[in-house]
Amino acid sequence: MRPGERSPRVGVDDELPVCATCGVQREAGDRPAVCPICADDRQWVPADGQRWTSMGELAAGGHRVEVRTDAGLTGIGTTPGFAIGQRALLVPGPEGNLLWDCVPLVDDEAAAAVDALGGVAAIAMSHPHFYSAVASWSRAFGGVPVFVHRADEQWLGRTGGVERWDGTTREILPGRTLINTGVHFAGGTVLHADATVSEIPGGALCSGDIVQVVNDTRWVSFMYSYPNLIPEHPDTVVRTVRMLEPFAFEAVYGAWWGKVVPTDGKAAVRRSARRYLSHLGLPWPDEV
Template sequence: MADATAPARPICRTCGTQYAAARPDCPVCLDERQYVGRGGQQWTTLAGLREEGHSGRFEEQGPDVLGVGVTPEFAIGQRALLLRTAAGNVLWDCVPYLDDAMVRAVEELGGIDHIAISHPHFYSAMVEWAHAFDAPVHLHDADRQWVGRPDPAVRFWSGRTLQLTDEVTLINPGVHFPGSAVLHWSAGDGALFTGDVVNVCPDSRWVTLMHSYANHIPERPQAVRAAADLLAGYRFERIYGAWWNRVVTCHGNEVLARSVERYLRFEEGTVPGD
């Protein structure tokens, strides 16, 4: 799949976003939700990452859910998830790296029918993945401005929900980014895939919602409440977060409701004893 004639498209070393052409800055990193690395703006390419010895990492993260990542870790340590659904495979979120071995491994599992991404920090090399598997990329229209490499494979949706298949629904909760998305898979006991739009904490009995995790900017209480009300309409036992093994394995609805209640108590100043 490596094409020696393809242009060397720049990839930001800090966030992993791939751009269509060389540029002096990375808008994703300049935004208040991200940051420019201490050494200033630095770039690489897919070829450069391959020369540095990066490769794919695959690990099961749950029933019919395969984690897809990069080793050694690169950028913000993005981890995608391959959902093996009754209507075909869905890649949830994306990573900034791809090579022939990764393509073969995913093809052996049935390839990819749809790519859906939670928010701009995971756009990464989405067009490379779309081309490799001839799959559309579904992004919310409210985050159109963050697409660094426009391409016909990118399809924008709007509103609060998009039904991808009978079992898979994209939902726009409107936190972290205006066009943020989470994915609900209704099969079995139900699962919610959230990236860090709803972040699974190291203590997986809890989740949290923030405007910026890197810069510790809290999310607006009214937005958190609205997101929680929207997601309460879906049933899910498991919540899959953005990072390796950050998974709520049971009572997902209760975990989200309890976590939002705690968040709002602190943000609205109603914590007992204050």
């Protein structure tokens, strides 16, 4: 390739619109006056108005994809930081790697780095704020399936590769199970990786910001809206603890670099939920 030229593997999507606030990519020509994800009360539209960019503009401006280890798993992020700034995770195991969540940019260097780690067999999403350039990531790895809970399908900017799923749990690759808790969004989902596939002994919960690892990484929290500080309903928080009870996990991986509860993760979720209800002046249910 000539200097500055990008290969057909990822370059074909370079000019598609990307919301500069949430980082979600849309189809060609689909540039609404306001990004529907940002117009929702869980997100926000900047005071100076909606702005659209593209993967091509991001790359031309010096953005690139960073692939590096984060507490034992491979993290994938965008540098310099852009939009919400989350990093995705590559979760290995039988029948291939699972890409958990996504980022707004994919380039040839990142695709090659992920190829060297075994590529991507499937992609799974926690919630709409992290849909990012997921259709481009799917296409870059041969059109692998993208698992999105049906309750959140209305928020999709692109549908390439998307496989909608229903219910509360689904094992999509051996040892890797999606759990729909309903925190943050109706389809808000976490990923459980059991001890046979996780790089962390004892299993791991990859939580995005459905179960949010906070600055004091001994704890997590739960919110309906993070930027607008709207708390999650306490019944949903209790339901989440109940749903996670059958699953063993030692670590909890949040959505940003370094936001990891390294040990005692399941107990951290439980005690954090109890603290959450306590600060709302509510008792913890005896049966949980």
